[in-house]
Amino acid sequence: MFGFSYSGADVAVVCREALLRPIRRLTSSTHFKRVQNPEHDGPNELWLACSPGDLDAQSLTLDKINPDELCEPPVTMSDMLAALATQKPTVGENELGKYQIFTQEFGQEGS
Incomplete structure (x- = not known):
């Protein structure tokens, strides 16, 4: 479904976006229950x-709820998938080829 072209920074952005999605739902909520x-x-x-x-x-x-009394919603798989859909990878196929050549010449895979 998703390739290996996400850099470490890309993964961090996706995770941050997924973490913000439940908060956005809370801020737009108009009704709560105990x-x-x-x-x-x-x-x-x-x-x-x-x-x-x-x-x-x-x-x-x-803004009317005491933060200590708020049931925080979890990050769901749909939050992660939505974040992946909106945050595109920044590493292109060209760069991946360069990394593979570098690894073959100077490094070792998986270390």
Whole structure:
């Protein structure tokens, strides 16, 4: 699906983009509901972003919620795939050929 033309810096950009996607969803959320905190420490209940049609939904924005009471959404596979789709690799086939020649002449693969 995706080639080997992503550099280390490209991978870092993709990961950073994927990490920001749940935050963007939170900042655009208009409704939240209270849920039980699965952790043993912290508050008993947390605010979870939900759809306006959820039975327990309350009209709230992120800036009205105490950060300690926010249920942080996880980074999902769809976040990673969306980040990969928007962040194109910066290493071209020409550069890859040069690296392969260099590795054959001076280095060893896999070390």
